Amino acid sequence: MKSRSVQHLHSINVQDEYGTPKELFQNICKKYQIYPQIDICASHINHVLPNYITKEQNCFNYEIKQDFFMNPPYSRVSEFMEFAYSQHIKHNVSCLILTYSKTGTKWWHKYVQDKADNVEFQKGRISFLDENGNRTKHCAPYDSVWIVLKRK
Template sequence: MLAADYPRKFEETGSCRNLASGLSSGICDIWRHHILIDDLRAAREAKGWLQRTLADRIGVSAQAVHRLERGIGSTATLEVAMVALDFRLTGVASGKSLAEQLRNQRIRKKTSVAALAKRTGLSPTTIAAVEQGGDSVASLLRILEALAPKAKRRAPERAYWGQGDKDDRDSRFTPDDFMQSVYAAFGEIDLDPCAHPLSPVVAKRKFILEHGDDGLTDHWFGKLAYVNPPFSEQLKWLRRAHEQWRAGNIRTVVCLVPARTDSAWFHETLRVDADVYFLQGRVRFLDTSGRSQPTPFSLMVVVLGASDEQLETFADLIPGFWMRRS
């Protein structure tokens, strides 16, 4: 058996004791301490999640997550864990998934499947399976080591303005001048489902958590809802907005959120129904004391159910460009 085959043999047997005497300890630690595995574990711990918490969120057993953090398991489990943890790599080609990134990296480096197989000790069939999102984490890590040895975790985008603002990072309010453009383009706002008592947004009805309302569970209503959600829960609020719009509870929804488009749900669901406006420059949000600060990230306006005239009016008032629904 080649040395390169030991991690695969370990995965198949699940035990270091099955490896050749004298080699087991070092080989079993090869993938357990790979930077991808170490950083994945660190990302989970940074969220304050136990292994069983992550397991519940991605629909696998706690043992599967435990094995994943030892470099063992399926690439499918790794991929869904990365999505749940908002975990992405830099230093490797672009792609919708890690498997696609590896395939694009191989093509970019002009490496054939046969050449990569020889280099990694894997079979061409195994490499093809990994590039399709299958096979094992151990195989994927060996390919990653060969094609992108300097790959590392991409730093998570800050969802707050500064280190001292962590406690109120979600208590930021859309400035009045921006809201005037929203009113002019889309009309009067019937509902602000994630309102704050200090927010300057003018709406006929506001759901305020402190008053017992909850826009994530209460039914929406009216012609127009404006959503400037807590950025730490952006995807959750976008899903809720789409759900209420599809249900016919609200005619038009305008959402102001960070320009994050990496989720599979954004590409597979939201892009089909929503018009997305990428803002030029940074909006200066208001904090709880009334001070204004520009966002440290780019923003987009996600719109559901608007007319062409409304979209054109908004573009005339606010610099940026539309990505129309597909």
């Protein structure tokens, strides 16, 4: 029998966009005193803020000039991290990122290590929200991390 993470690697190209539970988002915002204004990796059902950008709208087509949150799809984390970091630097905005925790990756060392203001490893695996806004049957196959980049 294949492990859950191996099964996930197979299915990641089929569906890897999940919603963030709002209570987790609200708790981390309060803890780190960060209050994003726009959710840049959202759907019409799964968004944690009233102001959001959907996959169809494509956040890469925007200049993000306000504090933002993103929970990027696993299959494109590197490209989203590059975008988030560039917007943070270019527009001096704060960003809160929720992604999987893989500290040996190139993107971690390029955009997080020695650059993030706060890094919090999520205790336990998150049960994300499916495309209908319901908790998924299984928890995430990887550990998760919150990354905070604050404006200077």
